[in-house]
Amino acid sequence: MRRAATALVGAIALAGFASCIDPVHQRNVEDLGGEQDGIRPGPRHRAGQPCLVCHGGLGPGEPDFSFGGTVYETAGSTAPAANVVVTIKDAKGREISRTTNDVGNFYVRREELDPTFPATVKLARGKEGEEMASSIGGTGSCADCHVGAGSRSKMPRVYMKRSP
Ligand code: HEC
Ligand code: HEC
Incomplete structure (x- = not known):
């Protein structure tokens, strides 16, 4: 009983x-593990991670993002690229630009742009530019596809310059 x-x-x-x-x-x-020592949850935290795992609507991150990621200087390097203008354009032609901070992070809050996919993305800093030739089909986390130094199935971290 x-x-x-x-x-x-x-x-x-x-x-x-x-x-x-x-x-x-x-x-x-x-x-994705805990927070890095000395970095509070905020614009500088969790560089290189897929932001939308936590800021995608299911928590625990707030607010919700439609895009988020980290830009590095060169392919495979871990040096963050600051002051890069990331411009995203959705399928309806709505465009939004964000500038990376000192750890290379940028994000777009969903209330600023709730995109219709596919979206295109380009990077610019002064005279330098990089463009993703294909479009992003349905995820706003750059790190879903751009991971570490790259592998057979993943692109390297998003970078500003192909080589140093
Ligand atoms: C593992 C989960 C997780 C990931 C991944 C994550 N965050 Fe967060 N983030 C949080 C949590 C939790 C908070 C604190 C939310 C709160 O204040 O209650 C937070 C807060 C923030 C805030 C502060 C929002 C405010 O209140 O102004 C920003 C900005 C932010 N994160 C940016 C990012 C960026 C950019 C990325 C990716 C590079 C990212 N986060 C990845 C969990 C995450
Ligand atoms: C669904 C997977 C996916 C997502 C998500 C994604 N990318 Fe990409 N990205 C790729 C692939 C595949 C390539 C290589 C082919 C190409 O250039 O289209 C690429 C290439 C690029 C390039 C050009 C690099 C080169 O070597 O030519 C840039 C810049 C870039 N992505 C930026 C971003 C940014 C910024 C985000 C987040 C807003 C993002 N990507 C999200 C898959 C993705």
Whole structure:
């Protein structure tokens, strides 16, 4: 009797839990680890990470972003590229530009642009420019596709210059 009651309580607790927390999302967030020492949650945190895992609507990041990422100086390097103007244009021709900060981060809040995909993106800093030839089909996190030094399945980190 006691055993059955415990099992029932367990089942109810589990049902309540599942209804408010998405376990896959939870795991994706946890996989990104904790905050780096000395950097508070804000515009300079989590450089290189896919911002929208947490700022994409399911939390725990606030506010929601439609785009977010980090730009580096050269392909595969870890030197952040500051003052790069990132210009994004959505399928309806709406354009928005953001300038990267000192860690290379930029983001667009969803309330500023709730895009219709596909979107195009280009980078500019003074006379330098880089353009993504293809378009972004449906994710606003650059780091979903641009990861580390690149691999067979991933592009390298977003960079400003092809070579030093
Ligand atoms: C692992 C989860 C996670 C990731 C990934 C993440 N953030 Fe955050 N971010 C948070 C949390 C949590 C907060 C604090 C929210 C709050 O104030 O309640 C936050 C806050 C912020 C804020 C402050 C918002 C304000 O209140 O003004 C900014 C800006 C921000 N993040 C930018 C970024 C950028 C840019 C990226 C990607 C390079 C990123 N975040 C990646 C979790 C994340
Ligand atoms: C869905 C995957 C995907 C996402 C998301 C994505 N990219 Fe890309 N990106 C690519 C691919 C694939 C290429 C190489 C082919 C090309 O240039 O179109 C590329 C190339 C680029 C290039 C040109 C680099 C070169 O070597 O020619 C830039 C700049 C760039 N991306 C910036 C960005 C920025 C900024 C974001 C985030 C707003 C972003 N990308 C999001 C897949 C993606």
